[in-house]
Amino acid sequence: MISINHAVKRYGKHEVVSNVSVVIKPGTLTTLIGANGAGKSTLLSLAGRLLDGEGEFLLEGKDIASFKGSELARQLAMLRQSNHLAVRLTVAELVGFGRFPYSRTRLNAQDKQIVEQALLSMDLVHLADKYLDELSGGERQRACIAMVIAQDTKYLLLDEPLNNLDMAHSVHIMKLLRSLVDDRGKTVILVLHDINFASCYSDSIIAMKDGRLIVHAPTERVITTESLQEIYGMHIPVSEYEGRRYCHYHF
Incomplete structure (x- = not known):
């Protein structure tokens, strides 16, 4: 509460x-x-x-x-309204930061599995090795949400x-958030x-x-x-x- x-x-x-x-x-x-x-x-x-x-x-x-x-x-995990990052990271590296409270910078097998699941949940597996500055605004937003989900709080x-x-991804994310609550x-x-x-x-x-x-x-x-x-x-x-x-x- x-x-x-x-x-x-x-x-x-x-x-x-x-x-x-x-x-x-x-x-x-x-x-x-x-x-x-x-x-x-x-x-x-x-x-x-x-x-x-x-x-x-x-x-x-x-x-x-x-x-x-x-x-x-x-x-507690928080997604800020503005997620401009000064460092150059890949999508997978960013999402991996969600595991920092647990494993710091050394991800174990469980951490890597959670990161994979978060990437999958945001339809980002095919973009995992792309740098954030190569993505559209919507793709970067999904990557930031995946990082929050990977934090597993x-x-x-x-x-x-x-x-x-876009409309399809908006609906997908709302359904995902609803399932995180319900399931x-x-x-x-x-x-x-x-x-x-x-x-x-x-x-x-x-x-x-x-x-x-x-x-x-x-x-x-x-x-x-x-x-x-x-x-x-x-x-x-x-x-x-x-x-x-x-x-x-x-x-």
Whole structure:
């Protein structure tokens, strides 16, 4: 379980996260939604200890600040929104870094098998020996996701994992994340801009606006025309098909 109590993040006098408290249940997929500048990525980075802020951040009841780096890296993996790397690595080398908390730089047979599985899960086996600067933006994004998966932690925090991805790969990754929750008991928290992906794959949704928490509730309570009006300031009709709700915001 991840507990965030009275989270605040300021840049100068400007609060980008304002007194937000949420509890993420284990074994669930939770999505953060909201307009640009709502504070979603900042809240996720606070929870992942990538940023310092005010408030209490607990991982399974323990202050996240009290974890040693290597200990935390075995519990929690995070995909940043921007993954620009200055060093020249192959795809396989990058994904292998996901095993660093366990084997440092000396991968054993089990590590190599996990890396292979991660490459396979992201359809990257044929690109394993390619350098990252030879790839498209979508291929690099999939490589970064594979690295997070190879880290094999209980908690995965993903900031806009569908960036640069085409429709087929976006659906594949959402299905994979859903299976990590349902079949392997992982806890996944992600930031998404596509509210239809959030609607179809999430157990619960955290909606933010101007740094404030608007609602944290089961998906069906958030994906309503009334709630979306408050979150985005626009009228978004919602329909239902085969038990899933779809948001019609294209008109």
